[in-house]
Amino acid sequence: MESTARSNGSTLREVAEAAGVSIAAASKVLHGRGKNVRVSVVRAEIIREAAEKLRYSPNALARSLRTCRTQTIGLIWEQMQRISDGPLYYVHLLDGVSQILFQQHYRLTILPEIPEIQPVRALSDGRLDGVIWCKMPDDPCLVEEFSHSPLKVVALNSPASSQPNAYPCVTCDNEGGVAQVVEHLVSLGHKRILFALDEGWQTTPDAVARLNGFRIAMDAHGLPFGSEDIVEWDIKAPALAAWKATNPPHTAIFAWHDGIAANILSEAASVGIRVPQDLSVVGFDSTMFCETTKPRLTAVRQPIREMAETAAQLLIDLVEGRTPSSFFHSFPCTLDVRDSTSHPPHYQAPSTQSRGNS
Amino acid sequence: MESTARSNGSTLREVAEAAGVSIAAASKVLHGRGKNVRVSVVRAEIIREAAEKLRYSPNALARSLRTCRTQTIGLIWEQMQRISDGPLYYVHLLDGVSQILFQQHYRLTILPEIPEIQPVRALSDGRLDGVIWCKMPDDPCLVEEFSHSPLKVVALNSPASSQPNAYPCVTCDNEGGVAQVVEHLVSLGHKRILFALDEGWQTTPDAVARLNGFRIAMDAHGLPFGSEDIVEWDIKAPALAAWKATNPPHTAIFAWHDGIAANILSEAASVGIRVPQDLSVVGFDSTMFCETTKPRLTAVRQPIREMAETAAQLLIDLVEGRTPSSFFHSFPCTLDVRDSTSHPPHYQAPSTQSRGNS
DNA sequence: CGCTTGTGATCGAACGTTTTATCGGATATG
DNA sequence: CATATCCGATAAAACGTTCGATCACAAGCG
Numbered sequence: 217m218e219s220t221a222r223s224n225g226s227t228l229r230e231v232a233e234a235a236g237v238s239i240a241a242a243s244k245v246l247h248g249r250g251k252n253v254r255v256s257v258v259r260a261e262i263i264r265e266a267a268e269k270l271r272y273s274p275n276a277l278a279r280s281l282r283t284c285r286t287q288t289i290g291l292i293w294e295q296m297q298r299i300s301d302g303p304l305y306y307v308h309l310l311d312g313v314s315q316i317l318f319q320q321h322y323r324l325t326i327l328p329e330i331p332e333i334q335p336v337r338a339l340s341d342g343r344l345d346g347v348i349w350c351k352m353p354d355d356p357c358l359v360e361e362f363s364h365s366p367l368k369v370v371a372l373n374s375p376a377s378s379q380p381n382a383y384p385c386v387t388c389d390n391e392g393g394v395a396q397v398v399e400h401l402v403s404l405g406h407k408r409i410l411f412a413l414d415e416g417w418q419t420t421p422d423a424v425a426r427l428n429g430f431r432i433a434m435d436a437h438g439l440p441f442g443s444e445d446i447v448e449w450d451i452k453a454p455a456l457a458a459w460k461a462t463n464p465p466h467t468a469i470f471a472w473h474d475g476i477a478a479n480i481l482s483e484a485a486s487v488g489i490r491v492p493q494d495l496s497v498v499g500f501d502s503t504m505f506c507e508t509t510k511p512r513l514t515a516v517r518q519p520i521r522e523m524a525e526t527a528a529q530l531l532i533d534l535v536e537g538r539t540p541s542s543f544f545h546s547f548p549c550t551l552d553v554r555d556s557t558s559h560p561p562h563y564q565a566p567s568t569q570s571r572g573n574s
Numbered sequence: 575m576e577s578t579a580r581s582n583g584s585t586l587r588e589v590a591e592a593a594g595v596s597i598a599a600a601s602k603v604l605h606g607r608g609k610n611v612r613v614s615v616v617r618a619e620i621i622r623e624a625a626e627k628l629r630y631s632p633n634a635l636a637r638s639l640r641t642c643r644t645q646t647i648g649l650i651w652e653q654m655q656r657i658s659d660g661p662l663y664y665v666h667l668l669d670g671v672s673q674i675l676f677q678q679h680y681r682l683t684i685l686p687e688i689p690e691i692q693p694v695r696a697l698s699d700g701r702l703d704g705v706i707w708c709k710m711p712d713d714p715c716l717v718e719e720f721s722h723s724p725l726k727v728v729a730l731n732s733p734a735s736s737q738p739n740a741y742p743c744v745t746c747d748n749e750g751g752v753a754q755v756v757e758h759l760v761s762l763g764h765k766r767i768l769f770a771l772d773e774g775w776q777t778t779p780d781a782v783a784r785l786n787g788f789r790i791a792m793d794a795h796g797l798p799f800g801s802e803d804i805v806e807w808d809i810k811a812p813a814l815a816a817w818k819a820t821n822p823p824h825t826a827i828f829a830w831h832d833g834i835a836a837n838i839l840s841e842a843a844s845v846g847i848r849v850p851q852d853l854s855v856v857g858f859d860s861t862m863f864c865e866t867t868k869p870r871l872t873a874v875r876q877p878i879r880e881m882a883e884t885a886a887q888l889l890i891d892l893v894e895g896r897t898p899s900s901f902f903h904s905f906p907c908t909l910d911v912r913d914s915t916s917h918p919p920h921y922q923a924p925s926t927q928s929r930g931n932s
Numbered sequence: 933c934g935c936t937t938g939t940g941a942t943c944g945a946a947c948g949t950t951t952t953a954t955c956g957g958a959t960a961t962g
Numbered sequence: 963c964a965t966a967t968c969c970g971a972t973a974a975a976a977c978g979t980t981c982g983a984t985c986a987c988a989a990g991c992g
Contacts, residue, residue, distance in 0.1 A: 227949085275699060
């Protein structure tokens with residue numbers, strides 16, 4: 217075995233020797249650090265030449281070991297499987313985060329999903345300055361663990377923390393967005409609306425928030441909403457046939473994210489249900505995706521790119537010792553009305569509208 | 575200012591002191607390193623207890639500095655802007671890469687696009703064991719630069735290197751995929767096919783390869799193909815109106831990737847051109863995207879996920895000192911025929927087909 | 933007894949930086 | 963002339979690991 221694996225071409229010491237100066241001088245000239253170290257212009261030039269000749273490249277590990285800063289932040293999100301299955305939501309998230317990070321000379325490391333506490337400690341192994349955590353669970357143990365660590369953390373699309381100022385949170389106004397959906401559908405004349413979730417939604421803060429918002433909004437309109445109005449949509453098993461059988465039927469479906477809505481659309485097409493004539497469909501996220509579906513998909517727009525940018529900037533501020541002015545950022549959602557929503561079947565103009573369905 | 579920023583809760587030395595043993599012993603027990611270091615079971619337990627009590631977490635920087643290994647690999651790809659504009663291609667790439675990496679306990683760092691040589695040297699700053707480079711240019715200087723660095727590199731979707739065994743290459747059979755498109759369209763009766771590219775395609779190896787493949791395939795069918803059959807599609811400026819004016823008109827368009835094809839589809843819909851009756855459209859990549867477009871998009875399927883997995887595994891092998899059996903991996907493409915291709919207008923059955931167009 | 937082998941353990945030298953403390957000497961200040 | 967200040971520069975101590983060298987001691991073997 218090699219006794220010592222040479223890490224790189226040349227070191228600061230070699231440059232210093234070649235230039236006939238001290239290591240400190242070389243460090244000062246090449247990296248500009250060191251307050252008390254002063255070096256004349258002539259020697260500076262000599263050092264720079266020596267560095268170029270030796271193809272010197274500084275070792276970031278050694279520097280980080282000394283300075284306790286790595287200029288690297290981590291991103292924790294869902295399992296890749298779900299990310300590549302879903303629509304463009306995560307791509308925009310990545311775009312926003314990396315945009316801010318790169319322009320401020322930070323690197324981005326993608327981390328595998330970490331559910332347990334133990335691995336959280338492993339996060340603070342010195343390689344990261346901070347972490348953006350998507351859908352971070354609101355667990356006091358987690359906060360406790362982070363408080364013992366120099367690692368900074370910002371939560372993105374996570375439930376509001378029970379400890380208000382433990383870490384910054386960036387979310388969107390799920391409730392407000394959902395309220396707009398209900399408002400839109402109700403004004404079109406819909407009374408029974410199905411809420412579509414996918415498997416494992418219980419552990420997804422956003423899904424829970426949207427369901428709650430939906431319940432509240434329906435309630436505000438005096439419309440009934442119970443467990444029979446919720447369906448766990450399975451990509452594999454078509455469920456629209458079953459939907460047809462319910463009585464009185466739901467005239468609209470709201471899916472908690474675009475991916476499910478898209479699946480509902482293609483399922484409807486294959487079963488022969490016309491959207492929006494027979495059934496209105498609404499999604500959530502409103503990425504580019506919605507523009508190319510069969511009837512273009514009406515959906516709530518979540519400003520995920522801006523949210524990601526905000527989270528990244530918040531984290532950088534924290535890492536660099538600046539205290540953010542606010543620890544809670546909620547972004548408003550808007551409704552993009554496209555072609556997948558319309559009046560329910562047998563709709564009558566509001567003036568002659570009677571309470572019971574004919 | 576703080577003179578010394580404490581990096582973390584506790585160090586190996588503190589654990590060793592608490593347990594009353596040497597640092598080497600603690601290192602051996604907690605990390606299993608050190609060949610000659612032996613420690614009895616009783617003391618091992620004492621050390622483990624001390625570590626737990628002190629919330630010890632090893633410093634990866636110090637370890638990497640010593641071992642010259644970081645268990646981290648970098649991913650160089652296009653600017654994020656293009657990534658989030660495009661279809662799911664990059665998501666699947668990321669999925670494949672991270673899948674392999676994570677399960678073998680490697681981390682993934684996303685790097686900003688690096689066009690210059692100088693920053694390439696900065697890559698080998700000790701933080702990375704290797705790099706997966708998408709659309710890596712075939713530049714001898716680059717190879718030269720990498721040969722001076724301990725960094726391993728694997729090229730993904732890049733042109734075959736002029737130095738065959740300098741680094742492993744993973745690509746798909748662009749020519750073969752395009753040949754299938756031409757075969758498909760010609761068998762449907764098309765004779766004039768427009769090739770759609772987007773701005774800056776000249777620097778994209780895949781785009782160039784597909785254009786070449788297209789030229790060859792058209793030639794093999796005895797069909798003319800010249801500069802008037804190539805169009806630079808601009809997302810902003812609709813071009814289908816112009817297309818209508820050409821005489822004789824192209825009856826089919828092949829776009830070098832799905833994103834452009836999708837834009838053509840929505841443009842066609844807004845201008846009133848029916849696909850596939852008036853115009854056939856074919857894309858390349860065939861991600862999930864193609865299933866939800868207005869007519870479902872016929873496209874060449876590129877096994878990007880498998881390609882990404884292969885590239886990642888190749889790189890890990892290289893990093894861990896194993897020599898890959900092959901340095902060139904080309905994946906076959908298949909044609910997914912969907913609803914956006916059909917016979918050209920005024921098509922007559924082959925039996926009465928005459929050479930000239932009526 | 934002399935020699936090898938094996939066990940359990942420690943010491944201390946790297947790894948490549950940053951940064952504080954220090955040091956001649958020149959120059960300015962009292 | 964004594965003393966403070968500044969300039970140019972260096973030595974050396976960290977930072978937290980890994981790992982080769984070493985050591986004491988016991989046992990096995992001829």
